[in-house]
Amino acid sequence: MPIPVASTPAEARAHCDTARADGKRVAFVPTMGALHAGHIALVDDAKRRGGFVVVSIFVNTLQFGPNEDYARYPRDLAGDLRKLAAVGVDLVLSPEPAVMYADGDQTRVRVTRIAEPLEGASRPGHFEGVATVVAKLLNAVGPCAAVFGRKDYQQLLVVRRMVRDLFLPIEVVGHPTVREADGLAMSSRNAYLSAEERARALAISRGLDAASRAFMRGERAARTLERFARGPIEEAASSVEYVELRDPDDLGEIPGDAGARAALVVACRVGKTRLIDNIVLGEDPHPLPPA
Numbered sequence: 001m002p003i004p005v006a007s008t009p010a011e012a013r014a015h016c017d018t019a020r021a022d023g024k025r026v027a028f029v030p031t032m033g034a035l036h037a038g039h040i041a042l043v044d045d046a047k048r049r050g051g052f053v054v055v056s057i058f059v060n061t062l063q064f065g066p067n068e069d070y071a072r073y074p075r076d077l078a079g080d081l082r083k084l085a086a087v088g089v090d091l092v093l094s095p096e097p098a099v100m101y102a103d104g105d106q107t108r109v110r111v112t113r114i115a116e117p118l119e120g121a122s123r124p125g126h127f128e129g130v131a132t133v134v135a136k137l138l139n140a141v142g143p144c145a146a147v148f149g150r151k152d153y154q155q156l157l158v159v160r161r162m163v164r165d166l167f168l169p170i171e172v173v174g175h176p177t178v179r180e181a182d183g184l185a186m187s188s189r190n191a192y193l194s195a196e197e198r199a200r201a202l203a204i205s206r207g208l209d210a211a212s213r214a215f216m217r218g219e220r221a222a223r224t225l226e227r228f229a230r231g232p233i234e235e236a237a238s239s240v241e242y243v244e245l246r247d248p249d250d251l252g253e254i255p256g257d258a259g260a261r262a263a264l265v266v267a268c269r270v271g272k273t274r275l276i277d278n279i280v281l282g283e284d285p286h287p288l289p290p291a
């Protein structure tokens with residue numbers, strides 16, 4: 001059976017309100033489409049949490065900078081709908097930009113401190129775009145469990161903060177990063193990589209893995225742990241934006257030693273493609289199986 005596709009927030013809200021009135025819990029996965037196995041894992045997680053599962057597909061203009069890849073971001077609505085029908089979801093919300101940002105809309109949601117470093121510094125305006133669209137999408141769906149991938153770790157923390165600060169009736173769920181068998185974190189942007197670049201991109205998970213194993217052996221010095229990750233990444237990447245160990249809850253800097261948990265976050269370019277990845281030391285499994 002084809003999945004119902006809502007093209008406006010009001011339509012989506014009506015479906016979700018009916019589901020809630022029938023006693024179902026709503027679970028929601030916001031996406032920008034070009035769905036891969038990482039997204040399907042989020043949908044499976046949502047299916048375990050709710051009796052009515054909604055997926056949004058919307059490439060959000062507002063979170064792309066002027067020189068970023070909005071125009072060429074992969075889009076495949078027909079393919080996405082086939083994948084979602086195969087896994088079984090109850091509703092897709094797929095609005096046009098003119099619907100999400102109608103009539104010269106004037107409202108922006110800006111999360112402050114936690115959105116400022118790292119991706120916030122590298123991509124000015126990015127998190128304002130994310131917070132604004134996520135607030136709109138969460139309002140379209142209404143009270144629900146909303147599932148986000150931990151691969152976009154700072155995004156997850158920004159959304160958690162916004163939901164808390166705005167008293168939104170949402171349970172925010174962070175789903176573990178899904179990796180290919182060779183360690184590469186799944187991302188729609190991996191489609192930009194040539195075979196040679198994809199091979200080089202494996203240095204990211206190798207670097208995270210080296211730091212993760214050092215942490216397990218008892219290493220706690222933040223700069224040393226960063227060096228374990230930075231070594232392989234610097235050798236393979238075309239440029240490195242950051243490789244930093246940060247507080248896993250507020251992304252504050254760690255001047256000396258890490259505690260029981262610490263977030264190691266990476267952004268770099270391989271060829272022209274910008275890739276991000278992370279691991280929370282003391283919490284996430286090693287990115288690679290033992291050699």
Ligand code: PAF
Nearest residue numbers: 030031032060130133152
């Ligand atoms: O992670 C994403 O795909 C996007 O940033 C999101 C959360 C769907 C908002 O556009």
